[in-house]
Amino acid sequence: MSRALIIDGYELFRISLREILSATGQFDKIDEVASSGDFISAVTNDAPATLAVIHPCSIGLNESECLRLFRRVMPDAHIVVFRDKDTAETPTPPDKNITILPRDANSTDVRDAALGAYSRTGKQMGTAAPLSKYKGMGRWDQRSATEHLSKRQREIMAxxxxxxxxxxxxxxxxxxxxxxxxxxxxxxxxxxVNNRTQAVVRYGSALRHSGY
Structure with missing residues (x-):
């Protein structure tokens, strides 16, 4: 079974990441972790993950510590790490199974990293969702998108x-x-966008770009 693990302290980001990973059709199970306590439990007690998508800062953990723990208990997992622009981290040791993405990475970048991780496990790739599914969900004027929403609209989006x-x-x-x-x-x-799901995905991406 191919299991993906999303580790992010922000609900909107987890929702948008789940949408992107689900659309690939490559993962039998996608679990979410929203806190450091849940992170320890998910990594040490649950079934091994094929892919882990992590934003360590959002759950109050150090990137290096997260990676060391993962490598001890899930040595074969591919890890995609979201890194904030202003985060000063010790350079990650060379590891073909670790991908570093900026926090404001667009949906296509995340999709490609996930599919690359899946293929490196040696599993047979299925038919991935076409890029047309992501049309309009990549980079755009993200700062403008959030600035144009009122406080009430942001409250409703949450x-x-x-x-x-x-x-x-x-x-x-x-x-x-x-x-x-x-x-x-x-x-x-x-x-x-045209529907609620797309709105949540795009709004979550805009928040990532804004550094929230």
Whole structure:
């Protein structure tokens, strides 16, 4: 079984990464880790992972410590590390099974790293999702995308990322359901997307670019 492990302290990022990895069709199971405590448990107690996608800083861990632990318990796993631009880390030792990506890497970069990791395990590659699936989900004016969203729209996007329906969002923040719908469609226009899933993926990528 091919298992992918997403280790990131930010829910929107985990959602966007899950969407990208799921679209490849190469992983039987995708698990998420949101804290340092869960990280230790997932690495030491669960089944070995084919791929681990890690942003150590977001769960309060040192990159080198994360990699050392992974190498002890999952020596064959491929690791994709998201590194913040302002993070001063000791250079990662040469390792063909470690890929370093900037925190603001676009969806195609992440997809390619995941597929490269899968192929290096020696497994038979299936049919990957075509790049057309990612059309419009790569680089764009990410800073502008988030700056053009109001505080209310960002608040609503956080709840959309949690899987809440418009009615639930309206009840939580005390506005009409129609107003929620209008805000969401405004977000679609600002982000250049057509549905909620694309909005969550793109908004998560924009937040990565902004360094949140």
């Amino acid at each position: 709840m959309v990322a949690e899987g809440m329906a418009n009615k639930e969002i309206a009840h939580r923040i005390g506005i009409a359901e129609g107003t929620v719908k209008a805000h969401i469609h405004a977000v679609f226009r600002a982000l250049g």
